[in-house]
Amino acid sequence: METGLMLVNLAVMLLLIGLLFYMQKKHVSFSKRVFTALGLGILFGFALQFLYEPGSKSLTNSVDWFSIVGSGYVKFLQMIVxxxxxxxILSAFTKLKLTNNIGKISVLILGILVGTTAIAAAVGIASAVVFDLEAVQIEKGEAETARAAELEEKFGTVEDKTMPQQILELIPSNPFLDFTGxxxxxxxxxxxxxxxxxxAFLGVKRKQPEQADLFAKIVASFYAIIMRVVTLILRLTPYGVLAIMTSTVATSDIDAILKLGKFVLASYIALVVMFGIHLLLxxxxxxxPFTYVKKAFPVLAFAFTSRTSAGALPINIQTQKSLGVPDGIANFAGSFGLSIGQNGCAGIYPAMLAVMIAPTVGIDPLSPTFIITLIVVVAISSFGVAGVGGGATFAALLVLSAMNLPIALAGLLISVEPLIDMGRTAxxxxxxxxxxxxxxxxxxxLDTDEYNSPAKELEVEA
Incomplete structure (x- = not known):
C-alpha cells in the first residue's frame, strides 16, 4: 500500500516535470517557467500535506525521491560556485576590467553590504519590539531542547575567537582547501x-607580455567552459524549484507554524521592509525599482525555495549582468555577499533573537545603549557568515555571545526555522x-541602457 502511494506521488511529480519540459519546448519564458514551478510546487506540497499524516512513510519516501531533482539541482549549483x-575574478583582471579602481570597488561593495546589514539589524529590532516578541512566550518541547543542546555544543567552536582572529579567518592559508568549501x-x-x-598577472604583463597573453588566453578558455557549465545547470532551475518547493511545503509542521504565527509574521514583515529599503536605495x-524586481525575480525565487545563497550565485551574477553591472563588479558583489553582510541571516535574524532573549536575563531591549551596541555587534559579526543553510545560526551564535545572552534560547524557533530561512535567503x-x-x-x-532594457531571458537556452 505504502509503495503504491509513493509510486502515485512520483507519477504526479513526473507529470509536473513533463509539463515544465513541454513549456520549455514551447519556448515559454524562463521567468514564467520558474513562477509556474513555484506555484505547482506549493499546490502539490499542500495536497501531500493534506493527504498524509506527519511522518507518514509514503510521504517520507516520496520526498526522498523528490530530493534527487531538488537537492541534486542545488548540489550541481554548489559544485560550480x-x-x-x-x-x-581572475578573468576580470585579465580583461583589464578592474585594474584602475579595484580598491574602490571592494571598499564600496563591503561598505554597502555591512551598512545595509546594520540597517537590517535596526529593522529586526523594530519588528521584534512592535510585535512584542519574547522568548518566554514560546513553549519548550523536545525539538527545542535538543536544538538548545546542539547550539551550546556548536558555541564551543566560536566562543573563544576574538575579532582579529575572525578577520584572519578570511585570509587563505591553503587555497586548495578553500576550493573544497x-x-x-x-x-x-x-x-x-x-x-x-x-x-601578479598585471605585474607579469608589464615585464613579460608574451607569457601574460598566453595566461590570459588560458583563463579566457576556462571562463568560457565554466560559463557553459553554468548555462547547462541553470536550465534545470524550474525542475529544481518544483521539487524543492513541493518537499518544503509537504514536510512543514503546520501546527508549529500556526502556534508561532506571530514570530513568522514579524520575521516576514521585517524581511519585506528590508527588501523595500533595497528598492528605495x-x-x-x-x-x-520595478525593473529590478522584474529582472531579479528568478534568482529571488530560487533563493527562496533552495535556502542557499551560495547555490544562487550563478543566477545572481547573470542577473546583475542583465541589470547593467560589469562582470568584475558582479562577481565581487556576488562572492562577497556569500560571506559578508547577509541582510537576512546576519542582520534581521540575530537582532530579533537578541531583543527576544534580552528580557530573560533582566536586560531592557529598549535601552538606547543596548540597541546601539546590538546594531554595531551585528554589523561587525556579519563578516564570514556562510552562504548555506545554517549561516543564520552561526551569525546568531556570534551576536548572542558578544551580547552576553544565553545561546540555548536561540533554539526555540527550530520548528519554523526552515520557513523563515526561505525569506532570509532571498x-x-x-x-x-x-x-x-x-x-x-x-x-x-553601470550600463543604464542595459538596466532599463526589457527583461530578457537569462542565458540558459543557448
Missing part, C-alpha cells in the same frame, strides 16, 4: 587568492545584488 568565483569563509578566501593571482540612485541575495548595482552606479560603470 568555487570554480565560478575563482575564474570570474571546507570553511565558512572559504568563498572570500578564494576571492582573495584569485585577486592575488590577478595582481535603487530609487535614490535614480534607477527604476533578502540576502537581494542585498548582494543591490551592492553590485549601487557600486556600479557610484563608479559610473
Amino acid at each position: 568555487m570554480p565560478l568565483v575563482f575564474i570570474s 571546507a570553511r565558512p569563509t572559504s568563498t572570500i578566501s578564494v576571492v582573495i587568492f584569485a585577486a592575488f593571482l590577478g595582481l 535603487l530609487t535614490f540612485a535614480g534607477l527604476n 533578502v540576502n541575495v537581494s542585498g548582494s545584488m543591490t551592492s553590485g548595482i549601487l557600486t556600479s552606479r557610484i563608479t559610473k560603470e
Whole structure:
C-alpha cells in the first residue's frame, strides 16, 4: 500500500516535470517557467500535506525521491560556485576590467553590504519590539531542547575567537582547501587568492607580455567552459524549484507554524521592509525599482525555495549582468555577499533573537545603549557568515555571545526555522545584488541602457 502511494506521488511529480519540459519546448519564458514551478510546487506540497499524516512513510519516501531533482539541482549549483568565483575574478583582471579602481570597488561593495546589514539589524529590532516578541512566550518541547543542546555544543567552536582572529579567518592559508568549501569563509578566501593571482598577472604583463597573453588566453578558455557549465545547470532551475518547493511545503509542521504565527509574521514583515529599503536605495540612485524586481525575480525565487545563497550565485551574477553591472563588479558583489553582510541571516535574524532573549536575563531591549551596541555587534559579526543553510545560526551564535545572552534560547524557533530561512535567503541575495548595482552606479560603470532594457531571458537556452 505504502509503495503504491509513493509510486502515485512520483507519477504526479513526473507529470509536473513533463509539463515544465513541454513549456520549455514551447519556448515559454524562463521567468514564467520558474513562477509556474513555484506555484505547482506549493499546490502539490499542500495536497501531500493534506493527504498524509506527519511522518507518514509514503510521504517520507516520496520526498526522498523528490530530493534527487531538488537537492541534486542545488548540489550541481554548489559544485560550480568555487570554480565560478575563482575564474570570474581572475578573468576580470585579465580583461583589464578592474585594474584602475579595484580598491574602490571592494571598499564600496563591503561598505554597502555591512551598512545595509546594520540597517537590517535596526529593522529586526523594530519588528521584534512592535510585535512584542519574547522568548518566554514560546513553549519548550523536545525539538527545542535538543536544538538548545546542539547550539551550546556548536558555541564551543566560536566562543573563544576574538575579532582579529575572525578577520584572519578570511585570509587563505591553503587555497586548495578553500576550493573544497571546507570553511565558512572559504568563498572570500578564494576571492582573495584569485585577486592575488590577478595582481601578479598585471605585474607579469608589464615585464613579460608574451607569457601574460598566453595566461590570459588560458583563463579566457576556462571562463568560457565554466560559463557553459553554468548555462547547462541553470536550465534545470524550474525542475529544481518544483521539487524543492513541493518537499518544503509537504514536510512543514503546520501546527508549529500556526502556534508561532506571530514570530513568522514579524520575521516576514521585517524581511519585506528590508527588501523595500533595497528598492528605495535603487530609487535614490535614480534607477527604476520595478525593473529590478522584474529582472531579479528568478534568482529571488530560487533563493527562496533552495535556502542557499551560495547555490544562487550563478543566477545572481547573470542577473546583475542583465541589470547593467560589469562582470568584475558582479562577481565581487556576488562572492562577497556569500560571506559578508547577509541582510537576512546576519542582520534581521540575530537582532530579533537578541531583543527576544534580552528580557530573560533582566536586560531592557529598549535601552538606547543596548540597541546601539546590538546594531554595531551585528554589523561587525556579519563578516564570514556562510552562504548555506545554517549561516543564520552561526551569525546568531556570534551576536548572542558578544551580547552576553544565553545561546540555548536561540533554539526555540527550530520548528519554523526552515520557513523563515526561505525569506532570509532571498533578502540576502537581494542585498548582494543591490551592492553590485549601487557600486556600479557610484563608479559610473553601470550600463543604464542595459538596466532599463526589457527583461530578457537569462542565458540558459543557448
